[in-house]
Amino acid sequence: YGYKGKDEWGRFYDFMEGYNSAGGFIPTRMPNVFHYPTLRPWIPVEEPNPGEFILERNPYYYKVDTEGNQLPYIDRLHRSYVTDLEMENMKILSGETDVQCQFLRLTDYPLFKRNEEKGGYKVMPLKAWQDQMLMYIFNLCPKDPVMRKIIQDVRFRRALSLALDREEIKESVFLGFGRIAQIAPLPGSPCYEEEFEKSYVEYDPERANKLLDEMGLKWDENHQYRLRPDGKRLTLPIIYYEVTPTATPGAELAKEYWEAIGIYVPLKQVNGQYYWKLYNANETVASVWWLDGANVTFGWVSRFSPTTPMWVQWYNTDGKQGIEPLPVAKKVYELSDLYWSVPSEEERIKIEKEIWRLQAENLWVIGTVAETPLPFVYSKRLGNISIAEKKNYYTITVLEAAEQWFFKK
Secondary structure: OOOOOOOHHHHHHHHHHHOOOOOOHHHHHOOOHHHHHOOOOOEEEOOOOOOEEEEOOOOOOEEEEEEEEEEEOEEEEEEEOOOOHHHHHHHHHOOOOOOEEEOOOHHHHHHHHHHHHHHEEEEEEEEOOEEEEEEEEEEOOOOOOOHHHHHHHHHHHHHHHHOOOHHHHHHHHHOOOOOOOOOOOOOOOOOHHHHHOOOOOOOOOOHHHHHHHHOOOOOOOOOOEEEOOOOOOOOOEEEEEOOOOHHHHHHHHHHHHOOOOOOOEEEOOOOOHHHHHHHOOOOOOEEEEEEEOOOOOOOOOOOOOOOHHHHHHHHHHHOOOOOOHHHHHHHHHHHHHHOOOOHHHHHHHHHHHHHHHHHHHOEEEEEEOOOEEEEEEEEEOOOOOHHHHHOOOEEHHHHHHHHHHHHOO
8 A cells, every 4th residue: 555664654554444443344455464463353364265254363452341351352253255135144044144234134124033033143223324325326427418418407406306205215125214314414413404404305206397397308209208408318327236235226216216207217237346447437327325424524415426537537636637517516626625624613514514505405416214224133142232222323333342242151
């Protein structure tokens, strides 16, 4: 990573901060992973097969419990990776995994619950660390100039949002859990405003159709699909990978809703590596994702990253490369830069609210349901985990305390 010499260890560990928790650490993210000094509770020592890692406790780990015992309690971890969600579920049901919560579908919670005794595990619904498990993102400057003009028209994005039946999404994808909301700060945030999360979230296909009519996107002779100004069928391809367990059902529902207002929506699921290749080549138009957190320090609403590569390139090169954003998008970039330069929290909150106001008006990304839980599965043999349900912890909170887990005798 370009860090050389003892004077740069601080920068290296700062870079590695995201990998320091036991739950989030994935050895394959780093080359030569067996050769790094580390502050983590476990050290990777062996890779028996591609995607399979053995980790052993770090004898120099710096944390101790209240009785002076050095953490972590567990001596050895065996991490293996599976190819799809169905294989992951099979390993849970057969009792072959001790801990799992990543990429589990809430719709599988009843399945896990029914098989607790047989599988020798417990399952608890914990708050997802993501604010939203399903959102729709758009490349606001795609390669096709006709589609670019369409998707940059705010009426188009508002129509897409109004065409979504979020009540059905909430029931079918999230089993009735959560709260219908646009991409916006959560209640309790100093930036929360009810109007932000209520912006264009009502299910109103009639109004959506009117907006598309206003844009001049006429229906074909059979009233099956709308047409672009150049006479071609209006098409919004969704290319995605399983970055979130709701990706496929979310994409399929969007296809149903948006085709009902005359937009042809072909779906294409790809692997992650190929997706980013398409993204970097500006070949994506729409996708499905999750919202890490409603915070302007993430790029979704303040940097158009990772949604619109041509605007990002323009910003990163001071306009020497890429394509100049819309004036309102340039205002977002200016506000984002200002956010990092002002000294007071009061000023930062004021700027944040303006960025969120622009998101609510322009819908750079479109939200569905906020604050939904995820299944957290753990072996009955493991201790120091069950308290998470009583305390209503986030899944990531439990994972980041993995050095405190222990196996019961």
